[in-house]
Amino acid sequence: MNWGRTLAAVGLLAFVIGLGALVAPGAFALGIDRYAVIVLGLLALGQTLRVVQARRNGPRRRAETATPELPPSVASPGDDINTVLGTFDRTRHRASERTWTQLRDVAIAALGRYDGLSDAAAREQVDRGTWTDDPVAAAFLEEDADRAPIGRRLRRRLTGASPYSEGIEHTVAAIAAVAGVPVEERETRRFGGLGGLRQSLSGRDAGVDRATAVDDPDPRVRLTEHWHGIGAVALAAIGTGVLAEQAAVLLVGVVGIAYAAYARSATPPEPTLTIERTVEPADPDPGETVAVSLTVTNDGDRLLPDVRLVDGIPRALSVVDGTPRLGTALRPGASATVTYAIEAQRGRHEFGPAQVVVRNLVGTAEREVGLAAETETPVTCVPALAPVGEPLTLRSQPTQYTGQVDTTSGGEGVEFFATREYRSGDPMARIDWNRHARTGDLATLEFREERAATVVLVIDRDETAAVGPEPRGETAIQRSVDGASRAFTTLLADGNRVGIAALGATDCWLPPGAGDAHQAKAQELLATHPALAPGERPDTVLPFGWLAQLRSQLPGDAQVVLFSPLCSGAVAQVARQLDAYGHLVTVVSPDPTTGDTAPSQLASVLRRFRVADLRAAGIPVVDWPWDDELPVALARSTRRWSR
Amino acid sequence: MTGIDRSPTRPGSVVAAVAALIGLVASGAFSWPALGIATAGVALLGVGLTLVRHDAVTVGGGLLFVAVLVAGLQNAPLVALLFGAVASVVAWDSAGTAIDLGAQLGRAAPTLRLELAHTAGTVLVGAIAAGVGWAIYQLSLGARPLTAPVLLLVAVLAITGALAVRSER
Secondary structure: OOHHHHHHHHHHHHHHHHHHHHHOOOOOOOOOOHHHHHHHHHHHHHHHHHHHHHHHHOOOOOOOOEOOOOOOOOEOOOOOHHHHHHHHOOOOOOHHHHHHHHHHHHHHHHHHHHOOOOHHHHHHHHHHOOOOOOHHHHHHHOOOOOOOOHHHHHHHHHHOOOHHHHHHHHHHHHHHHHHOOOOOOOOOOOOOHHHHHHHHHHOOOOOEOOOOOOOOOOOOEEEOOOOOOOHHHHHHHHHHHHHHOOHHHHHHHHHHHHHHHHOOOOOOOOOOEEEEEEEEOOOOOOOOEEEEEEEEEEOOOOOEEEEEEEEEOOOOOEEEEEOOEEEEEEOOOOEEEEEEEEEOOOEEEOOEEEEEEEEOOOOOEEEEEEEOOOOOOOEEEOOOOOOOOOOOOOOOOOOOOEEEEEEEEEEEEEEEEEEEEOOOOOOHHHEOHHHHHHHOOOEEEEEEEEEOOEEEEEEOOOHHHOEOOOOOOOOHHHHHHHHHHHHHHHHHHOOOEEEEEEOOEEEEEEEEEOOHHHHHHHHHHHHHOHHHOOOOOOOOOOHHHHHHHHHHHOOOOOEEEEEOOOOOHHHHHHHHHHHHOOOOEEEEEEEOOOOOOHHHHHHHHHHHHHHHHHHHOOOOEEEEEOOOOHHHHHHHHHHHHHO | OOOOOOOOOHHHHHHHHHHHHHHHHHHHOOOHHHHHHHHHHHHHHHHHHHHOOHHHHHHHHHHHHHHHHHHHHOOOOHHHHHHHHHHHHHHHHHHHHHHHHHHHHOOOOOOHHHHHHHHHHHHHHHHHHHHHHHHHHHHOOOOOOOHHHHHHHHHHHHHHHHHHHHHHO
């Protein structure tokens, strides 16, 4: 039984008879009392209020559109203090005390490392609260942390500041001070002016962050409730008109009835659309602008009065000009085109489905679909390999190929190494004639042998490496890939045999080799391998199974250069294990940490711990500050090592 | 690039502003209280469009319509009332659509065709309804039978009831 239909039919019947009564008064004389009219007029106004109330409470719905224009958001190294602490200490403490216990341990470790205190002395200082000048931090880590002075507790109550988060902030800042990590003024991201007013009033998030369209959105069909409450217009006019006995006001209700009837249609049209996309050029250089043209055509035989479309831009790319959005009405067979420009970066990028929302003319119902183009138009950007421009110092190690690694054995080379007694057969040019003139002895000069190394560049692509200091900037993984590509070029040009691996990705493996074909393979792998694709959020890597496989693939004498932001203890552990297995390890570590929030300061402190531990274990670490170029960081490290 | 401008689209805002001003003139010309209420309605519509608030837009549109009723109580001519009523609905509808479109596609996207089609539909329905209302008035000029308003009332109640049933489903 369809109540809606019945009511509508009754309504229409009453309307028709009412019109008849207007046209021919007397024909429909029902003899209705004046008081009844007043009651009904009041009822109408009451109903108006109810409808208005329902409109106030009723939800308005619409498809949320993605924001594919923007590059993907990048997590900061310290988004969550518990995650950061978890990278320091994986012990399962009681949940209520975990953060506190771990912070204490970090503080004690920092005091031990930077103030040279013994473990017991540091523990005592923390227990007694004498380790820092900050009273809040000192009190926070004391054994009886809860007994804050009554005055402070009262003030906290009044100001509403949570003592817990306040305590954590102060404690982390104090630890950072001990470790010598610069603490920046916290940057508050606020919206200014009109935008800020809008934000504070509506409190709604501006669109879905980066969620691209999906093939099968849910729900597909949605009533927008755009016209919800339009019946109040008719009811108010008729109620007022009847009570005031004003025919003109009464007849305004006809407009309301018409709109209420108009808004009754609630079937969204079928999206009989196809899209076609062209990109120019399809194989750009990094940073080059790619022009995209998207054409949408109505292939059906009915008008589509309301088509809203957002193109599915590849995840890692961002729009630099124009807009990938279009709102239009399409007659059968008609098409509309939108053009925009995106900026290319390393990788092979596929376009996703375009998010399409079609509404009926009145706008009461919408249907949402993900629409893919029939022909794929990938953008493939393979950056040219560029050398570092600064000698990349590998660790001393002999192999049989000539190359650039200094060895501790004398022989053929350019740098003086030692002299030894002449043996018959030594070439004339290597005899030390000065010495022969001075003493009459025959001696042979030996030069330091420089030999080729076998090097495997390992790129950290753990979830903890997908971080960066800017919310929509580069990640440490991208930095690592750039660094690895430059190191690869330099090392290969120096005559080494170079291979590539990605942490945790068994299929991303290029065995060490040399030559032009090898270089081309490496270029392709670094640019397009899915494990290194920019914009994707990698999984957490459990590196130890992968490590076993890497060891079986690594040639016995291979050196390893690990590119990692060292945001995870497990990755630092990988470096030490590889080193322990006899592969000489060098770590190049882009630094994604910032000093602007407490968790980030803590991440910075913990990263310093890891760098120091690796260096103490004899593994050279190139600390690569975010704002510096790789050659600058390398030059600084080389100076440090030669000192 | 920090984000896209998701404020209401330009064409819809312009249509809403024009319709609101027509509504203001239509009701305000015949009654001082109506002029005051309509001015408040226009202001609220403007606030709603500037601050992206659906509720302000709805209250603004509602005030414009209340101004029409007030003008009607003070014996404004039916033509002005019908103009005012249609204009207030068009202003409210365009403003709401502009806000939704702005949120979905942003201000920079080309949306003119879509909004013209939508507005044309709304204006057309209003024009037909106003024509019918005016015709009824001409036919029954002077007469004020009780039966007719009551039946019309029943009709409206039933139709809105039907709408309520549909939207609850």
